[in-house]
Structure formats: structure tokens, C-alpha cells
Amino acid sequence: MKPIFQALNHAFFSELNDIKNSYYKLLLITTLPILSFALVIAMFYEGVASKLPITVVDNDKSELSRKLLFNINASSTVKIASTSLSLKDAIALVKSSKVYAVVVIPPHFQRDTLLKTQPKVRAMINTQYILIGKIITGALVETVAYSAAEVEFVEDLVLTQNSNLALHTISPIGLQITPFFNTYKNYFLFLVSALLPSIWQIFIVITTIVSFGTLFKAQKEREYFGNEYITTKIIGKLLPYTFVYTLMGIGFLFYIYGTLGWAFEGSFSVTIFGMFLTVIAYQIIALFLFVTGFDYARALSLGAVYTAPAFAFLGVTFPIYNMNSFALFWRDILPVSHYVELQISQANYGADVFLEIDKLLTIAAFFLLFIPVVMRFKSRLAS
Amino acid sequence: MKFLEVFSAEAKLIFSDVAIVLTIIGGVILYAFLYPQPYSSQSVSGLSVSFVDLDKSKVSREIAFKLNATPQINLTRYDMSEKDAKEALMRDEVNAIIVIPQNFSKDLTLNLSPVVAVGADSSYFLIYGAVLEGAMKSVLTQSAGIKVGKILISGTPMVGAKQAYTPYTLETINLFNKDNSYTQYVVPAVYIIILQQTMLIGLGILGGGINERLGRREKGHYESAPIWMMMSSRYIIFGFIFFTHMLFYFGFSFSFFDVTHIAKIADILNFGLAFITASIFFGIFLGSLFASREIATPVVLFSSLPLVFSVGFIWPLESMPTFIQNISQLVPSTPAMQGFLRLNQMGAEFVAILPQFSILWFQALIYVILGYYYINKNRKKYVTN
Numbered sequence: 001m002k003p004i005f006q007a008l009n010h011a012f013f014s015e016l017n018d019i020k021n022s023y024y025k026l027l028l029i030t031t032l033p034i035l036s037f038a039l040v041i042a043m044f045y046e047g048v049a050s051k052l053p054i055t056v057v058d059n060d061k062s063e064l065s066r067k068l069l070f071n072i073n074a075s076s077t078v079k080i081a082s083t084s085l086s087l088k089d090a091i092a093l094v095k096s097s098k099v100y101a102v103v104v105i106p107p108h109f110q111r112d113t114l115l116k117t118q119p120k121v122r123a124m125i126n127t128q129y130i131l132i133g134k135i136i137t138g139a140l141v142e143t144v145a146y147s148a149a150e151v152e153f154v155e156d157l158v159l160t161q162n163s164n165l166a167l168h169t170i171s172p173i174g175l176q177i178t179p180f181f182n183t184y185k186n187y188f189l190f191l192v193s194a195l196l197p198s199i200w201q202i203f204i205v206i207t208t209i210v211s212f213g214t215l216f217k218a219q220k221e222r223e224y225f226g227n228e229y230i231t232t233k234i235i236g237k238l239l240p241y242t243f244v245y246t247l248m249g250i251g252f253l254f255y256i257y258g259t260l261g262w263a264f265e266g267s268f269s270v271t272i273f274g275m276f277l278t279v280i281a282y283q284i285i286a287l288f289l290f291v292t293g294f295d296y297a298r299a300l301s302l303g304a305v306y307t308a309p310a311f312a313f314l315g316v317t318f319p320i321y322n323m324n325s326f327a328l329f330w331r332d333i334l335p336v337s338h339y340v341e342l343q344i345s346q347a348n349y350g351a352d353v354f355l356e357i358d359k360l361l362t363i364a365a366f367f368l369l370f371i372p373v374v375m376r377f378k379s380r381l382a383s
Numbered sequence: 384m385k386f387l388e389v390f391s392a393e394a395k396l397i398f399s400d401v402a403i404v405l406t407i408i409g410g411v412i413l414y415a416f417l418y419p420q421p422y423s424s425q426s427v428s429g430l431s432v433s434f435v436d437l438d439k440s441k442v443s444r445e446i447a448f449k450l451n452a453t454p455q456i457n458l459t460r461y462d463m464s465e466k467d468a469k470e471a472l473m474r475d476e477v478n479a480i481i482v483i484p485q486n487f488s489k490d491l492t493l494n495l496s497p498v499v500a501v502g503a504d505s506s507y508f509l510i511y512g513a514v515l516e517g518a519m520k521s522v523l524t525q526s527a528g529i530k531v532g533k534i535l536i537s538g539t540p541m542v543g544a545k546q547a548y549t550p551y552t553l554e555t556i557n558l559f560n561k562d563n564s565y566t567q568y569v570v571p572a573v574y575i576i577i578l579q580q581t582m583l584i585g586l587g588i589l590g591g592g593i594n595e596r597l598g599r600r601e602k603g604h605y606e607s608a609p610i611w612m613m614m615s616s617r618y619i620i621f622g623f624i625f626f627t628h629m630l631f632y633f634g635f636s637f638s639f640f641d642v643t644h645i646a647k648i649a650d651i652l653n654f655g656l657a658f659i660t661a662s663i664f665f666g667i668f669l670g671s672l673f674a675s676r677e678i679a680t681p682v683v684l685f686s687s688l689p690l691v692f693s694v695g696f697i698w699p700l701e702s703m704p705t706f707i708q709n710i711s712q713l714v715p716s717t718p719a720m721q722g723f724l725r726l727n728q729m730g731a732e733f734v735a736i737l738p739q740f741s742i743l744w745f746q747a748l749i750y751v752i753l754g755y756y757y758i759n760k761n762r763k764k765y766v767t768n
Contacts, residue, residue, distance in 0.1 A: 032682075033685075036688075036689060040692070042703075043693065043698065046702040046703075048702075049699050049702045092735070095730060096725060100699075109551070112551075116550070120552055121553050122555075123556065124556045124557075124558045125555060127563055128558075128568065129695075131697055137555050140553060140555065148550050151550040152550050195688060199685065199688060206680070210681070296677055297588060298401055298402050301405050301410065304684050307684070311688060312421045319430070319510050321430060321510075322428065324423040345473070349472075349473045351473050
């Protein structure tokens with residue numbers, strides 16, 4: 001065997017051996033990531049919010065108001081958890097987060113409806129919780145419109161004796177909403193498919209720093225690297241984790257799109273290739289952070305600053321079109337944002353592979369940092 | 384050993400450690416600005432939409448005009464076919480597509496209720512929601528206009544016609560965070576998690592470092608100083624630093640990023656003291672469990688995202704497994720975020736957050752005992768008299 005391969009081989013297997021003997025490293029590549037993934041999956045497993053508690057203030061207590069409240073309670077999204085006597089009581093319930101919204105039916109609701117003076121039902125929604133607020137607003141708007149249409153339909157039917165015409169009078173233009181892609185309108189896919197990569201990238205960076213940090217902390221780096229094949233040994237030491245994290249990535253990809261059965265329109269191989277590049281990019285970045293001072297604990301702090309906020313910058317929860325230039329810059333220097341973009345476009349649209357080349361190249365561009373990393377290693381070991 | 388001696392020995396351990404100082408001072412200040420960055424424009428607007436007009440009538444042009452007038456929608460492309468528009472969507476040139484079908488205005492006059500199709504990528508829920516909202520608004524006003532027109536033709540006077548187009552209406556009112564600002568939504572909660580996590584990392588590095596030194600049989604005050612003195616020194620030092628941070632976060636940074644201040648200052652300080660006390664003792668306890676300095680950062684880091692989501696302000700608690708809700712109550716950030724959001728963002732009275740306030744003090748008590756127990760245990764393990 002050529003000495004260069006021998007060096008690679010040796011570095012690779014001695015790292016595997018290290019992993020076997022180190023409680024901590026084993027924890028980092030098995031228990032901790034699996035536990036974090038499982039927690040996130042369990043949290044969003046339901047995917048569709050249902051039976052969100054709201055309260056009602058019925059100032060009319062008529063047949064019509066009861067009918068409307070019945071319809072609201074029958075919707076799958078909200079449930080009427082309590083009836084409040086006054087608006088003040090109801091708002092207090094919202095403030096203590098016992099309910100998310102208050103529906104107020106005005107006095108003389110039924111009379112005014114019959115007199116055609118168009119009474120107003122009010123819904124006060126806790127929009128501090130934006131996502132939950134939007135879900136509830138949507139459900140209430142839909143149910144109230146439906147209930148109102150019911151009333152109107154009956155009236156029109158009496159007038160026209162023609163159900164099609166009656167329907168048309170209620171709403172002359174229909175609105176058909178097609179959620180392209182992620183057609184399930186399920187939050188599980190939306191959040192979890194972006195959360196798992198965000199947690200995954202933290203593990204890649206941390207593990208890389210731990211692997212090199214422990215070596216330097218024990219002051220065994222000279223013994224380990226010697227004077228020859230330093231670059232090869234660095235690569236050999238990284239490789240076991242490259243495999244572990246690529247496999248882990250493939251694991252969650254298949255869990256979401258295979259086991260749970262969400263549609264994956266595009267190419268798994270392109271996505272997995274992108275994932276593989278992402279792992280390498282993060283390993284190199286982690287080393288780059290480490291070589292700034294070869295200080296183990298400090299490198300971990302830098303790794304934390306760099307990886308922890310990633311999820312917010314992905315553009316999945318808040319669109320990139322409304323981000324400022326600093327946020328866009330920070331997003332760009334996180335390989336995971338390019339990876340998640342690739343994953344979404346492959347999973348949802350099955351975009352042409354050629355359209356993905358720029359994303360793959362962007363991820364690969366981080367490899368360039370390997371040059372300063374190697375230079376720093378060499379100068380450190382020579383001194 | 385005198386208290387002052389122990390205090391200065393603890394202070395020296397803390398401030399001579401670059402990793403700790405970097406985290407509890409540099410990190411805290413950096414994060415205050417980094418985290419709110421994505422949301423600086425606060426809400427979603429001006430999304431580019433492709434308009435596919437297969438009808439090319441007066442009505443379809445009116446709809447286009449109304450769509451463009453909404454803050455959410457910008458018609459940036461006019462495609463000839465749905466296929467072209469879909470391709471533009473895949474190339475990321477537009478965020479959504481709106482299609483007016485052929486014979487739209489003809490069907491309208493024939494009372495056939497033609498349908499406007501709106502397509503958006505629902506992988507990005509906010510974009511999807513914003514496009515939908517804009518489209519709904521403009522199509523509904525167009526629809527209502529037609530309706531009123533028809534009722535007028537049937538001979539009803541204008542006032543009656545306007546009111547008759549639907550028997551009753553729903554007025555939705557946004558309580559708190561009225562403009563659906565993302566900064567208001569995310570920043571207050573995230574600030575609490577940052578304060579806690581940086582504190583835990585700092586105390587974790589410290590505790591782990593002391594355990595390491597004990598293991599190496601290195602001489603130091605941690606071998607013999609009364610444990611209550613060590614714990615109260617840490618409480619004073621970290622308490623002082625993080626109380627200052629808290630004032631900086633909820634004072635300066637909040638007004639810098641235009642985040643609402645509803646709560647009384649005294650209430651915030653009172654609740655904040657409970658939160659900081661609970662977190663410090665939780666951190667001292669965690670630190671006593673770590674065998675080395677470097678364990679704290681990873682452990683704390685991985686817990687951040689699950690902890691933020693376990694609070695229930697992003698995804699409803701009602702749709703989450705109960706065991707996760709229960710476990711998360713063991714960590715100060717969960718009751719702290721729940722209480723703080725109610726107090727300061729939603730204007731709840733202090734009584735309403737008494738449960739959270741009590742949980743925090745209860746945690747503080749438990750972690751004082753656990754921290755004391757484990758520090759004592761570690762010391763006995765290594766220091767032989």
C-alpha cells in the first residue's frame with residue numbers, strides 16, 4: 001500500500017477506534033441527534049392543528065346565534081371551550097392563554113339579520129401567536145361565511161326556486177385555491193423537513209470540533225500528525241463522521257418521504273449528493289473555526305454562534321424576499337440554507353437537475369476554506 | 384475560608400476563562416442583534432405573482448388591478464399559459480400564480496360562477512398565506528361589486544343592495560401584535576432562550592472545568608471552600624451580569640427593534656428575577672454533572688430548538704404530546720417564555736402568570752438542592768482527607 005493510503009487508512013481506523021472508546025463521541029453521533037430528532041418529530045407529529053380552544057360571548061342567545069356557534073364548534077380547527085358572560089372575562093382568558101380567541105355575537109343578532117341590517121359578528125384573535133392566529137382566523141372566516149351563505153341560500157331559494165341561481169347569487173366569482181406542492185397543507189412537512197437539517201448541521205460542526213479539540217487539548221497533535229501527510233490525516237480523521245452524518249441525513253430523508261409517505265417528486269440521488277456536499281462543507285467550516293485559535297472550548301462557542309440561529313435564516317418560516325441584506329448574507333454563508341432549498345425544490349417540484357447546479361456549486365464553494373485550514377495546521381505543527 | 388476569598392477565587396475562575404467570557408458577554412450581545420435580522424421587515428409583503436389572463440376581458444383587467452393594489456401582491460409577470468407560469472415558479476421568479484380562466488366574463492354574465500385559480504407554494508406557509516389573503520380580498524371585493532350591481536338591477540335601492548349582499552359578516556380583530564409582525568412574534572421568546580442558554584453554557588463550562596481540575600487533583604478553592612459560598616458567589620456574579628443583560632435586552636434592544644412594551648417595569652423585573660435565579664441554579668446543577676468543560680456547549684445547543692417549540696407560541700400545545708409539555712416545565716425557559724409573553728406582549732395581569740412565577744421559584748429551590756448535592760459528591764469523590 002502506498003504510504004499516503006496507509007496514512008489515510010490509519011487516520012480513519014484510529015478515529016473509529018476512538019469513537020468506540022469515547023462515551024462522549026458516541027453520544028454525539030447516536031443518542032443526542034436521535035433524541036433531538038425524535039423530540040421535534042413528536043412535537044409536530046399531528047401536523048394539523050385541531051380543536052384549538054376559543055371562548056364565546058353570546059349577547060343574543062337566539063336560534064340563529066346558537067346555529068352559528070354550533071357550526072363553529074363543528075369545525076375541526078376550533079372548539080368552543082367555554083362561554084364567557086362578558087367580553088372582559090373572555091379577554092382575560094385570552095391573556096392567560098387558556099383560549100386563543102373570542103367570538104362575540106352582538107345583541108339583536110337574529111332580529112338584525114332578519115331586518116337585513118347586516119349585523120357584525122366579531123372575532124378577537126390572539127395574533128401574538130402568528131401561526132396559530134392565522135389558522136384560527138382562517139377557520140372562523142370560513143365557518144362564518146359558510147353559515148351566512150346557508151342563511152342566504154335558503155332566502156334566495158325561496159325567492160328564485162332555483163338552487164343553481166341561488167348559489168350564484170351568494171358568490172358570483174368562485175375562488176379555487178391550489179396549494180402547489182405540499183398539497184397536504186400540513187405543518188409537519190413544512191416545519192420538520194427544515195428543522196431536522198437545522199439540528200443536523202449543529203451536530204456536524206460540534207462533532208468535528210470535538211474530534212479535533214480533544215486531540216489538541218490532550219496535546220497529542222504532534223504525535224498524531226507527525227510531519228508527513230498532514231492533509232491526508234486530516235481527511236482520514238474527518239471521514240468516519242462524513243459517512244455517519246450523510247447516513248443520518250439519508251435516514252431522515254427516507255423517514256419523512258419514505259416511511260411517512262410524503263410525496264417526493266424529484267431525484268433522491270441529487271438530494272443525497274447535495275447532502276453529502278453539505279456534510280463536507282460543514283466539516284471544513286468547523287475546522288476553519290477551530291484553527292482560528294486551536295482552542296477547543298472557544299471553537300465550540302464559535303460553532304454555537306454560527307450554527308444555532310440557522311433555522312430562522314432558512315427562509316422557510318419567514319420568506320427570504322422580505323429579509324434585509326445582512327440576513328441574506330448570513331443565510332448565504334450557511335450551507336444548510338442552500339441544502340434545504342435543494343431539498344424543497346426536489347421534493348416538491350422535482351425541479352430539473354440543471355436548475356440545481358448552482359445550489360450544489362454554492363455548497364461546494366465552502367470547500368475552498370480547506371486551503372487556509374491546511375495552511376494553519378501546517379504552520380501550527382511546525383512551530 | 385472567608386466569603387470574600389471564595390468570591391474572588393470564583394470571579395477569577397470565571398473571568399480568566401476566554402470561553403466563558405466570550406459566551407456570557409460577547410455571545411449575549413452578538414445574539415441580540417443576530418437573531419432579529421431575518422425579520423427586520425416584520426411582515427410579508429410585495430410578493431411577486433404571475434398573472435395568467437386567459438380571458439382578457441374588462442373584468443379580468445379589473446381583478447388584476449385590484450390584486451396589484453393589495454400590499455401582499457405584486458404582479459410581476461403576465462404569462463400566456465399556466466405552464467409558462469408554473470415554470471417561472473419553479474425557477475423561483477415568482478412566488479405564486481393567479482389564473483383567470485377562459486370565458487370568465489361570459490360565464491359571469493351567464494350566472495355560471497366562474498372560478499379564479501390561485502396557486503402558491505405551500506411549502507412556504509407565510510408566502511402561501513399572504514398570497515391567499517391578497518387574492519381573497521381582491522376577488523371578494525370584485526365579487527361583492529358584481530353582486531351589488533345585480534341587486535341594484537333587480538330594483539333594490541343602493542343602501543339596501545349594499546347591505547343585502549350577505550346576511551351577516553365577521554369582523555376579525557387582531558388582539559396584541561396587531562400588524563402580525565414577525566419581530567413581535569419571535570424576538571421576545573428568542574431573547575429569553577438566548578439569556579438562558581448562554582447562562583447555562585457559561586455555568587456549564589465553569590462547573591465542568593472544576594470537575595476536570597478535581598479529577599487532575601489540581602489545587603484550588605473548590606476543594607475545601609464551603610459550597611454555599613461558592614454557589615452564592617456564582618449567583619451574585621452571574622446574577623449581576625445577566626440582570627444587566629436583561630435590562631439591555633428588554634430595554635434597549637426591544638425599543639431598537641420596535642417590540643411592544645406593555646408590562647409594568649416592576650412586574651418585568653420581578654418576573655425576570657425569578658427567571659434568572661432559576662436559570663442560574665439550573666446552570667450550577669448542570670455544571671456539576673459535566674465531566675469536562677466542553678460538554679456544556681453541545682448539550683445546551685441541541686436543546687435550544689426543541690425548547691423554543693415546546694413553549695407553544697409557534698405550534699399549539701393542544702397539538703403536542705403531553706409528556707413533552709411536562710418535561711419542558713423542568714427547564715426555566717419554558718415557564719419564563721410563557722409568562723413573559725403573557726405579561727409583556729399580551730398585557731396580562733401579574734396574577735395571571737402566578738403559576739409560571741411559582742414554577743420558576745420552585746425550580747430554583749430544587750436546583751439549589753441538587754446543585755449542592757452533586758458539587759459535594761464530586762468533591763468527596765476526588766478530595767481525600
